[in-house]
Amino acid sequence: MLALQLLVTGLVTGCALGVVAISFSLVYATTKIFHVAHAGIYTLGGYLAWSLMTYRVPLALAFLLPVAACAVLGALMQSQLYARLERRRATHLVVLIASLGTLAVIQNIIAAVYTPNILQFPLNWSSRMVAFGPVRLNWTQLLTVAVSVAAYAGTMWFAHRTILGKRIRAVASNPMLADITRLQPQTVYVYVIAIASALVCLPGILVPLDLGLQPYNGVTPLLTATIAMIAGGVGSITGAFVLSVAIAVLQNLSLLVMPGEWSIGVTFFIFVIFMLFRPTGLFAAAR
Amino acid sequence: MTLLRLSGLAAGYGAKTVIADVSFGLEPGQILAFLGHNGAGKTTTLKTVMGLLPPRAGELVFDGQRIERLDVSRRVAMGLRLLPEGRGIFPDLSVAENIDVVAARNVGGAAMFGIADVYRLFPILEERRPTRAGSLSGGQQQMLALALAILGSPRCLLLDEPSIGLAPNLVERLFQQVRDLCRSHAMTAILVEQNVAAAMQIADRVIIMNNGRIVFDGLPHEARESNFWNYF
Numbered sequence: 001m002l003a004l005q006l007l008v009t010g011l012v013t014g015c016a017l018g019v020v021a022i023s024f025s026l027v028y029a030t031t032k033i034f035h036v037a038h039a040g041i042y043t044l045g046g047y048l049a050w051s052l053m054t055y056r057v058p059l060a061l062a063f064l065l066p067v068a069a070c071a072v073l074g075a076l077m078q079s080q081l082y083a084r085l086e087r088r089r090a091t092h093l094v095v096l097i098a099s100l101g102t103l104a105v106i107q108n109i110i111a112a113v114y115t116p117n118i119l120q121f122p123l124n125w126s127s128r129m130v131a132f133g134p135v136r137l138n139w140t141q142l143l144t145v146a147v148s149v150a151a152y153a154g155t156m157w158f159a160h161r162t163i164l165g166k167r168i169r170a171v172a173s174n175p176m177l178a179d180i181t182r183l184q185p186q187t188v189y190v191y192v193i194a195i196a197s198a199l200v201c202l203p204g205i206l207v208p209l210d211l212g213l214q215p216y217n218g219v220t221p222l223l224t225a226t227i228a229m230i231a232g233g234v235g236s237i238t239g240a241f242v243l244s245v246a247i248a249v250l251q252n253l254s255l256l257v258m259p260g261e262w263s264i265g266v267t268f269f270i271f272v273i274f275m276l277f278r279p280t281g282l283f284a285a286a287r
Numbered sequence: 288m289t290l291l292r293l294s295g296l297a298a299g300y301g302a303k304t305v306i307a308d309v310s311f312g313l314e315p316g317q318i319l320a321f322l323g324h325n326g327a328g329k330t331t332t333l334k335t336v337m338g339l340l341p342p343r344a345g346e347l348v349f350d351g352q353r354i355e356r357l358d359v360s361r362r363v364a365m366g367l368r369l370l371p372e373g374r375g376i377f378p379d380l381s382v383a384e385n386i387d388v389v390a391a392r393n394v395g396g397a398a399m400f401g402i403a404d405v406y407r408l409f410p411i412l413e414e415r416r417p418t419r420a421g422s423l424s425g426g427q428q429q430m431l432a433l434a435l436a437i438l439g440s441p442r443c444l445l446l447d448e449p450s451i452g453l454a455p456n457l458v459e460r461l462f463q464q465v466r467d468l469c470r471s472h473a474m475t476a477i478l479v480e481q482n483v484a485a486a487m488q489i490a491d492r493v494i495i496m497n498n499g500r501i502v503f504d505g506l507p508h509e510a511r512e513s514n515f516w517n518y519f
Contacts, residue, residue, distance in 0.1 A: 166380065166388045173379035176371060180337060181435060182363045182392045235379065 001134045006252040012141045014248030015148035016203035018241035021225035021232070022155055023196035029235040030172040030192045033082055034092070036099040039218030040106030041197045045070045045204030046213050047110055047119075054122055067201045074197025077102065078190045086186075103219075111215040119213040126209050140210040147202055152241045155199065159237060168192055172235060220264070224248075227271045233281025243282065289348070290315045290475050291336070291367075291443050296345035298335040304343060305331040306499040313492075315442070316473040318466065320490035320507070322483055324519050328499040329479045330372065333445045336477075337369045338362050350442070363393070366442030370449055372479075375432025378421030382412055385420050385431060386438065393439030399472055400441070405434040408464070426457040433461070437468065444469075444476040450485060458482060462489045487511070495519070 020042060027035045048066035053059070081102065085095050126140040159165040171178040171188045178185050208217070225240070228247055232239025250270060251263040258266075274282075292312040299305040306328035313319055323329050334340040336347060338359040347355040354362055377385050390402050406413040409430045415423060420431055429449055436444060446465065450458040462478075466489040469476050480486035487493065493510040495503035495518040503510060503518045 163388065163391050166384050167391070169380055170377045170385070170388045173377040174374060176339075177374060177377060177435075179359055180339070180363060180369045180371065181389045181438075182360045183388065184360060184392075 003253065003256060005135055006255055007249060008135045008137065009141070010249035010252030011245060012137065012144055013207075013252065014245030015145050016207050017221055017225055017228065017248050018244035019148045019151045019203045020200055020221050021228040021240035021244045022152060022237050023199040024222065024225050025229040025232075025234065025237065025240040026155070026168070026192055026196045026199075028229065030168055031078075031082070031189045032092070034096050034099065035193070035196075036096065036222065037077060037102040037106065038196065038200055039222040040103040041070050041074060042200045042204040042221065043110060043213075043215060043218035044073070044106055045201030046208040047114055049205040050114075050119055050121055050208075050213055063205060066205060067198045070201040070204070071194040071198040075190050075194040077197075078193040082193075083186055083189070107215045107218075114213070114215070116215055119208075121209050121213075123209070138210065140206065144203070144206040144210070147206060151199055151202055152237070155237055158195075164191065224264075224267060227267060231271060231274050231278075231281055233283040236281065236283035239281055239283030288315065289313065290350060292346075292348040293332075293336065294346040294348075296332070296335060296347065297343040298331055298340050299343060300340075304499070306335070306496075307344075309345070309496075309499075309501060311494060311501070311504060313443070313475045313477070315475055316469055317491050318469055318476045318478060318489055320483075320486040320493045321477050321479045321496070322486065322493065322519075323496035327496040329496055330447055331499075332496070333369060333447055333477065333479060337367060337445060339369075366440055367445065368436045368441045368443070369445040370432050370436040370447060372447040373451055375435060375449075376420045376423075376428055378419070380420055381417050382420055382423070382431060383416040385435060386412070389435045389438050395439070398439050400437045400439065402438075405438060408468075409434050425452045426454070426461070429453060429457075429461055433464065441474060444474060445479075446476060447479045448481060449478075450480060450482045455485075458485050462486070465489065 024035065024038055027033060027038065045066045048069055049062050052062035052065060057065075081098060082095060085098060127138050129136050129138050130142065159169060167183050168188055168191065170183055171185045175185050178188070203221070204218070207221070224247060225244060228243035229240045232241075232243035247267055247270065251267055254263055254266045289312040294310050296309040297304060297307045309328075309332055321329050321332070331340065335342050338354070338357065342355050346353060349362070349365060349367060352365075354365070377388070380388065386402055386405060394401050411427055412431055412434060415427060420428065423431065433449065444465070449461060453461065462485055465476060465478070468474055478486050478490065487507045487510065490507050493503065493505060493507050494501055495510075497518060503513070
C-alpha cells in the first residue's frame, strides 16, 4: 500500500515538475539561454499568490495576477537583460552568470520582504484529504494534477496549432533563416520567456500550496527539470513532461529501499546511465 | 533602371577585411552568376547586401533607396531575399508549417507568391505537406528553400550555392525554375555557385571574385572566350 501511495504522490510531484520542465525547455530550445533565473520566477509566483491570498483577494485572481506578473517580469528579463547582452555579443557563460545573478537578487529580495522562514498558505481547503481506495490525496494535489496536465496539453496545442507557436518552433529550428524571413527572433524570444514564465508560475503556486514557501526552494525543481529536459530530448515538450513524471515517481519509489536524502543522488545516477545509452534524449527528433 | 547597386562595398569579420571595393549594378530580371573559389568573398557580399553583416565602406542602393543602414527585416520587406547555403529550411517543422509560418509574415494582400502559388510551382511540396522538412530528400529540401525564399513579393533573390549536394539533373531542374521565375516576374537573381557550367547556362552576366575583389565582370560568352579559369 505504501508503494501505491508513493507512486501516486510521485505522479503528482512529477506533473508539477513537468510544467517546470516544459517551460524551461521552451526557453532553452528557442533562445539557447540557460535561464537559471526561471527558478526565481517560479518562487516569486508563489509568494505573490501568498500575499494576495493573505489579503483575501478572490482565489481566481490570486492565481491569475501572479501568472500575469511573472509573464511581464519574464518579458522584461529578456528585453532588458538578455537582449542587451546579446547585442553586446556576450558569450553563453556571461549570459548564464547574469541569469544566476538575477536569481540571487530575486531570492534575496524575497527573503528580505517575506523572511527566509517557511510560510504556509492561509487556506483551509487545500490540505483537506480525499481518499481513493487505499490512496489519499489532498485537494491541492488533485488541483496540481489537473492544472499541470491542462498546461501540458495547452502548450502542445499552442506549439503545433497556432501560428505564433509554429513561429516559435521555427525560430528554435533555424534562427538564421527566421531572421531573413522576418520571423523576428528577438521579438519571439520575448514572447517565449513571457509564456514560459506564466507557465512556471502555476507549479510555483501549487507546489508551495501543499508544502509551504521558502525563498530558495526553486532551485532543486529547476535542476531536476533540466535533467528531465535533457533526458527527454531538448525541444521535445512531451519528452520533458514524461521524463519529469518518471523521475519524480522513481525518486518517490526509491524511498521504499533507501533514505530520502538519497533521492537527488538517485536522480543523477539515472541521468548519467541514461545519457550513456541515449545522449540525444528519449524523444529527440531524428536529424 | 538599376534595381540593386553596390558601390565600393567593403566588409569583414573582426580585424579581417574579406571584401573590398565591390561595385556592380543589376537590372530587374537580370541573373548574375557570381563565381569564385572558396573564401573569395561571395557569401560575405551576399550577407552584407542582406544586412547580416555591416559594411565597412561603400553604398548599397536598392530600388532607388539607400539600404545599408536598414535592418534585415526592412530589407526583406522591400523584396530582398536570401537562400542561405545549406540552411534554407526549418528542419524540425513540417513542410506545410514551413510554408505557413513564412507566409504569415511575408504574404500580404497584393503578394506575388502566396501559399497556393508555391504549391502550384512545386507540386512535390503539396504531396509532402505533413512530412518533417528535415527528412525530405536534398532536392526536395532545396525546392522548399526556394519556395520559402519567394513567398511574398521578392524582387531580388540572393541564392547561395543552391545546388550543393544535388544530383546533376536536379540542379538543371532547379536552375530552370529559377530562370523561369526571374523571366516571368522580372525578378533579379545573384547566383553564387561552385557548379560553374550550370550557373553560366542561365546567367545573363558573370562576375568572378578573387581574394575579396572583382576580377572579371562581363557576359557569359565573354567569360567563356577569355582565359576563364585563370580568374579562380
